[in-house]
Amino acid sequence: MLAYLVRRLLLIIPTLLGIMLLNFMIVQAAPGGPIEQIVARLSGSAVDATARFAGGGTETLGQEIQPQAQTNTSNSRYRGAQGVDPELIAELEKQFGFDKPLHERFFLMLTNYATFNFGESYFRDEKVADLVISKMPVSVSLGLWTTLLVYLIAIPLGIRKAVRDGSAFDVWSSGFVVVAYAIPSFLFAILLVVVFAGGRYFDLFPLRGLVSDDWAALPWWRQMLDYFWHITLPVLAMVLSGFASLTMLTKNSFLDEINKHYVLTARAKGLTEKQVLYGHVFRNAMLIVIAGFPKAFISILFTGSLLIEVIFSLDGLGLLGFEAAINRDYPVMFGTLYFFTLLGLIMNIVGDMVYTFVDPRIDFEGRGA
Numbered sequence: 001m002l003a004y005l006v007r008r009l010l011l012i013i014p015t016l017l018g019i020m021l022l023n024f025m026i027v028q029a030a031p032g033g034p035i036e037q038i039v040a041r042l043s044g045s046a047v048d049a050t051a052r053f054a055g056g057g058t059e060t061l062g063q064e065i066q067p068q069a070q071t072n073t074s075n076s077r078y079r080g081a082q083g084v085d086p087e088l089i090a091e092l093e094k095q096f097g098f099d100k101p102l103h104e105r106f107f108l109m110l111t112n113y114a115t116f117n118f119g120e121s122y123f124r125d126e127k128v129a130d131l132v133i134s135k136m137p138v139s140v141s142l143g144l145w146t147t148l149l150v151y152l153i154a155i156p157l158g159i160r161k162a163v164r165d166g167s168a169f170d171v172w173s174s175g176f177v178v179v180a181y182a183i184p185s186f187l188f189a190i191l192l193v194v195v196f197a198g199g200r201y202f203d204l205f206p207l208r209g210l211v212s213d214d215w216a217a218l219p220w221w222r223q224m225l226d227y228f229w230h231i232t233l234p235v236l237a238m239v240l241s242g243f244a245s246l247t248m249l250t251k252n253s254f255l256d257e258i259n260k261h262y263v264l265t266a267r268a269k270g271l272t273e274k275q276v277l278y279g280h281v282f283r284n285a286m287l288i289v290i291a292g293f294p295k296a297f298i299s300i301l302f303t304g305s306l307l308i309e310v311i312f313s314l315d316g317l318g319l320l321g322f323e324a325a326i327n328r329d330y331p332v333m334f335g336t337l338y339f340f341t342l343l344g345l346i347m348n349i350v351g352d353m354v355y356t357f358v359d360p361r362i363d364f365e366g367r368g369a
Contacts, residue, residue, distance in 0.1 A: 001356065005349070012345045017110070019341050020334070024106050027330065034096055034122045034328045035089065096122060096330075109334060118335035123327060128335035131320060138210050138316030141227075142308065143300045145235045150242040150296070155289065157243075158250025163277065165255060181244035186307035189237035193311065197233060205233050208313040234312045238300060246289065246296070253285040290354050298344045 093099045100108070112119060118128035161170050193199045197207045206212070212226050257263065258281055266276045306318035317336065324332035 005353075008349050008352070012342070015345060016338070016341055020110065020113075020338065021106070023337055024109070024334070027333065028102060032328060033098075034330060035093065035098065037123075037328050039089075113334075113338050118338070119331040121324075121332050122329045124329075124332075128331045131332060132317065132336060132339060135315060135317045135320045138309065138314045139305055139318060141210060141231055142234055142238060142305045142314070142316065143297060145231065146238040146242060146300050146305075147293075147297050149235065149239045150246055150300075151293075153239070154243040154246035155250050155286075158247045159254055159277070159282075161247070161251040162254035162258065163273075165251075177244045177247050180240050183240060185237050185241045186311060188240050189234070189308055189311045192233045192237055206230050210314060234305075234308050234314060237308055237311075238305065242296070242300065250285070250289055253288045254281060257281045257285040287355065290351060293347075293351055293354070298340065298347060 090099070097105055097108075116129065118132075120127050121131060124131065157173065161173055164170050192205075193207060195201050197203065197205045206229065210227065210230055211223070212218075212230070215223055215226055218226060263276060263281060266280050267273075271279070305314075305316060306322055308314070309316045309319045320332065321336045323329070324336065
């Protein structure tokens, strides 16, 4: 097992390299880089991705360099750069590192990332690592609580549906699961805002931030209550669609195992239904559920929480990555990509380790994996 773990860890390096190279080439081919963003702001034709970003460092940069943008030119390789001083363009290229060849920029980025030096944001006067760390509590809170609740609800419900397959409970619970799966989490979030967050009916929950402004001054027990008060609606919105697919996966997995011959043999030996279910079926049926945990956690942590963070004004990693992509903030884009890719690869290895813990009969080393 140790040799397998070492191979998997070493495999992270080429996998990470390939993903970063592919995304680097795609981003370089896409129009509208950071220099075009600044040129657009100089010409007054820029449209901010979010209202919150409108007050960022780019406007300050534009105000500082705008008086220089007087000379007309038509030979610039940047879209919309007519009327901008070529010396200013050259200064921006040097500032952002675009005066270097493409391959040199890529290998410089990898060298820095190997030591977790992600550089500074183009449009925010902060280091990328500081930005990620400052946004992480929001996304980690959403991801952990959502994943925990999804598994605590879906696994017992899926097992009960499998045991009582075809009963009235299975039918009406399946109807609820289908409805939950069909409702997008952002749409349910809007409904929660309208009903419970002062949208129209009740004003029971806050609509902004992870904690209150005076959270630091509260006693510890009120800090806990305040935190759960703020996170209740966002987590509920994400749990709704998350538990539905896992419930059906758990049910189908248990049904598949229940109908196998070893279960009939265990029953013939006189074992109780609980002994059969949790002593034999559970271990085998849960393998497919465990396999999806790393992917589910990463999805919830990053992509799944994006719209939820926007709706509930939660300043997390999903919103940070979205804004960086829209505004072509390359250091933030690639820094978050590197971080989540590395985290995802590590979580896949953790999933394999959990496999062997749940079922010791699985031997990745013996299979030559």
